[in-house]
Amino acid sequence: MDKFEYKVELHVHLDGSVRPQTVLDIAKSRGIHMPHENIEEFKRDVVVDKPSTLEALLKCFRIFMPVIAGCKDAIYRVAYEFCEDSAKHNIKYVETRYCPHLLANTAEKREYAIERGNISPRDVVDIVCNALEKGSKDFNITVKSILCGMTHRPEWSMEIAELCKEFKSRGVVAIDLAGDDFEPGVEPDECLHKQAFKVAYDAGIHRTVHAGENGPAEGVKEALEHMYAERIGHGYHVVDDENLYQKCLKDQVHFEVCPCSSIKTSSVSTDLSKHPLLRFVNDGANYSINTDDPVVLDNNIDDDYSKCKEMGLTDEQIIIGWYFIFL
Numbered sequence: 344m345d346k347f348e349y350k351v352e353l354h355v356h357l358d359g360s361v362r363p364q365t366v367l368d369i370a371k372s373r374g375i376h377m378p379h380e381n382i383e384e385f386k387r388d389v390v391v392d393k394p395s396t397l398e399a400l401l402k403c404f405r406i407f408m409p410v411i412a413g414c415k416d417a418i419y420r421v422a423y424e425f426c427e428d429s430a431k432h433n434i435k436y437v438e439t440r441y442c443p444h445l446l447a448n449t450a451e452k453r454e455y456a457i458e459r460g461n462i463s464p465r466d467v468v469d470i471v472c473n474a475l476e477k478g479s480k481d482f483n484i485t486v487k488s489i490l491c492g493m494t495h496r497p498e499w500s501m502e503i504a505e506l507c508k509e510f511k512s513r514g515v516v517a518i519d520l521a522g523d524d525f526e527p528g529v530e531p532d533e534c535l536h537k538q539a540f541k542v543a544y545d546a547g548i549h550r551t552v553h554a555g556e557n558g559p560a561e562g563v564k565e566a567l568e569h570m571y572a573e574r575i576g577h578g579y580h581v582v583d584d585e586n587l588y589q590k591c592l593k594d595q596v597h598f599e600v601c602p603c604s605s606i607k608t609s610s611v612s613t614d615l616s617k618h619p620l621l622r623f624v625n626d627g628a629n630y631s632i633n634t635d636d637p638v639v640l641d642n643n644i645d646d647d648y649s650k651c652k653e654m655g656l657t658d659e660q661i662i663i664g665w666y667f668i669f670l
């Protein structure tokens with residue numbers, strides 16, 4: 344696979360890319376008890392090794408996120424090492440995404456951080472931008488970032504849109520909505536996510552939305568119609584709605600396909616000949632190939648490229664993501 348000297352990656356979660364050893368190191372230095380003595384034990388708990396569910400995959404984050412969240416050095420290290428790991432796989436351009444609130448520790452009701460402290464979502468974005476800037480330079484790679492709202496936390500989304508605006512000059516290129524597939528059908532004026540995406544749109548911030556992953560095609564439709572999405576995270580189930588799919592083809596909506604992830608979350612059939620990616624390829628859709636969450640899926644970009652090869656894609660059909668970077 345080394346002939347892919349100029350790889351590009353558009354859908355990879357920063358907090359889904361932590362090195363197991365880094366989690367163990369930081370846990371030790373912060374005095375946080377982990378039930379794992381070594382990488383093997385850590386992986387036994389964290390890696391989803393057979394087709395499971397999106398819910399199970401998201402649950403794995405609960406094991407290691409408390410070690411990173413609310414710790415300035417940990418956040419910096421994870422982001423810096425992300426640059427090194429991407430460069431090691433010959434990735435030349437990557438957009439990594441994360442939710443600043445999940446790594447902060449200022450909120451009364453914290454999702455992951457063990458103790459309340461003074462690292463705000465804004466501080467998190469500043470730390471990550473610093474690390475990505477340094478890492479980009481040191482490892483000769485271009486690393487940009489995308490800030491994620493979370494489907495279950497609509498009250499965060501507007502602040503995230505504002506952070507995207509503020510940190511645009513520091514390499515934040517877009518806003519995303521992540522987590523479980525969001526529920527379609529909520530009116531835009533009652534939906535804080537939709538309002539935040541409108542703010543992003545008005546400010547010229549790019550938009551991508553996780554939709555149609557394990558949820559219905561309707562989610563893709565909402566993302567396009569009410570959230571101004573230019574790219575769709577996953578989007579596999581768009582093929583279930585022929586009219587919508589044809590419209591996406593016509594408008595060249597970009598699908599961020601994550602082959603290994605799609606199978607492990609059981610979002611698609613294990614029968615690769617039925618994978619929506621093959622329809623995307625054959626129908627001339629706009630797509631890219633990505634890893635999603637390497638620490639949980641135990642994959643790297645070469646594994647996802649291999650999966651594409653198994654499906655019969657040519658090198659040119661795999662390396663196609665360059666056509667839709669948010670820059």
Ligand SMILES: [Zn+2]
Nearest residue numbers: 356553576635
């Ligand atoms: Zn994702």
